Amino acid sequence: MTAYFAFRQPSSPGVEFIIELNDEAKIQKARDILSGKEKNTIHVHGRIIKRRQPYNPKFNFHLDPNTIDFFQMAIEVCDANMVYVEDHLDEAGGAFLPGGHWCPWDSQLAREVTP
Template sequence: MAKATLFAFTQPSSPGVEFFIELTDDNTIAHARRILSGEEQHEVHVHGRIIKQRKDYNPRFSFHLDPVTIRFFSVAIEVCDANMVYVEDHLDEAGGAFLPGGHWCPWDSRLTREVK
């Protein structure tokens, strides 16, 4: 079992704002590190299922991504794409017509760093 590791991502559509994700799977952690090193250049955007609960590691937001659902993608359907600030502002609607099933896949997400 992997040691939980935090990573940060940004979106150009939310300048200056970071969103933190906790990864708990060795393969997903290794994939994230390959993204940061530049080795992985295709499946680089974040996808996961929203949990409407604040986490200490992500205090700006009232939600986080379920670590066991986080994966990286190159292309995804439009219905799960949204800006992180917009998701926060419309969190009560997430899981219905907005972000069905709670799936969030910000197309412009860019992993920026591993948090030590």
């Protein structure tokens, strides 16, 4: 089973980032976040892959579906705006977003997407 979800960041108005989930428990968790059933671990994190995906065409990177999960709080070193990540993608994985781990603190799931 595969499902796609869009998230937004208030720091990037009008822009959405699409993620792919292929784990049934994580898909259910995302749906619970959207329905309001889950109120704590609601922000998206995962490891960046520097490659465009058809389901997320506005960005030259995506999140590895096997690493995506949801969090309540995370360390500051992995927090960044999606547009900033795109603009500094060549630096991601080094001092910027070490290990390619991205955890946008202000990420908010917006909707389930049909590709």
